[in-house]
Amino acid sequence: MQQLKRQLADAILAALDAAGADHGQTTESVYGMLEYPPSPELGELSLPCFKLSRTLRKPPQAIASELAEKINLELADASPTGGYLNFKVSPEYFTRGVIQKIIAEGENYGRSNEGEGKTIVLDYSSPNIAKPFHLGHLGTTVIGHSLRLLHEFRGYRCISINHLGDWGTSLGKQIAAYKLWGSREQVEQGGVDELVALYVRFHEEAEKDESLWERARREFALLEGGDPENTELWKWFIELSIEEYKKTYRQLGIEFDYYLGESFYSDKMAEQVELMRQKGLLKIDEGASIVDLSEYGMPPCLILKSDGTTLYPTRDIAAAVYRYNTFHFDRCIYVTSAGQSLHFAQWFKVVELMGYPWADRLVHVPYGTMSVGGMKLGTRSGNTILLKDLFKLSIDKVKEIMSEKGTELDDADKVAEDVGVGAIVFGYLANSRIKDISFDLQEALNFDGNTGPYAQYTYARTCSVLAKAKEAGYSAEAYTGEYTPNAAELELAKALSLFGEKVDDALAQYEPSIIVRYILDICASFNRFYNSCRILGAEREEEVRFRLGLVRATNITLGSALHLVCMRTPAKI
């Protein structure tokens, strides 16, 4: 639809020019004004003339009528209704233009090179070693990855960094707990679960024995000083953890370009702290070094503790400088829970005050909290729900459903994983990211609801129609000929034509939910079409060909859209 919108915008601009008035518009501004009318009788696109009425000093109705007369377009009829200029687009545009374009472009449909030459660094997932990789990290992991895929779809060079929480006193606690109660065999066997259990135990015991806090601080100080035993333990813990995270990432189809934890910046902070000092930004407050941000309505940003050790913001500042010097990013995007919004606002401000000209390229993308309703998940860490446990539960449920349905597939385990994990990802990403949500696994797994399995199932349906067509000797690419579409066919073609704009919107708002809702629109239109139109059994040959073209175009668009939100697309379910 973008192409058509641009054509309309050009034609409207030409008509405005022809009217000779000083309208102050550009193709871009007119493009931005175009709307989708609420009902099909009003046409497919519409230009509200109210804004123009101010500059042209004429009533909107008069502008709409005048423009309607002046505009001459083959693809669309322009007619005024009230203050709106409505465009009735010829069905030909959708059936022929859109469908053929999608089939011809295939996987490239919806892509562009607008980001060529630009670099985006994305910081997401970033769990904390020693603490569980839990539900709260689902958002950063899948929103972050989807944003990466969306940017790549538009030609940006993307660099993903897992900013592991591998530094700070929590590591001291972990080391202390291991030395006190752990053993090599235990951790080798139990892996990260065992580490988390030790960490949990540390907190329980520290409630009774205050001296443990001091012990943890000592262990961390030793680690910072390069003590060989602690360094070896610490490296081992990180290795174990990354190995474990990678299992979850593999299920999600995620790979990181870099694992650069907070520790990586331990030798890069002094220089930044020194720069803050030189710029007169640092103040001493009860022994700690802070940057006062009261002028900007924020509490101070803590840079150094009174014992001289660095803090989370200090590491983030050093990391941003390193990333800029290394990758020269056009944007650096951080995806974390909204609970960290203040943290980011504070240190972004500090970077600006330090005089870094790229400070305005830092973007924080926050998301809301997630709770899981009505489920029992046994974990070893109290109330925390581990991501891998949630995935496993969902995969097991899908296996149950598949065996109840009597599904027989060669790669049943793989499909169950794709559908089980996909149900969670899709169910989660269906919500605007900033909303706090309560997640219901039962609902997310309903094959008949607006869910991941339903979307994947619809995709598989397109695959099976195309496979049957192939057996029957049809090539869907051979769609040609004149054809007048019925309402269901036209509705589907229109839905497919919107893909490019949906990607634009999702990128502009950092909002993968736009793609998820779009996927649901396509599925609804496709299933209405599928249930009302015979495809291979249609009476006329041109009907068969046209409908196969439509199925193929759906297959392409739906497949690409699903991939953009971290969903797999099994051909059979």
Ligand code: ARG
């Ligand atoms: N490790 C942090 C957490 O689990 C998230 C890190 C986000 N990235 C950053 N550069 N601060 O809450």
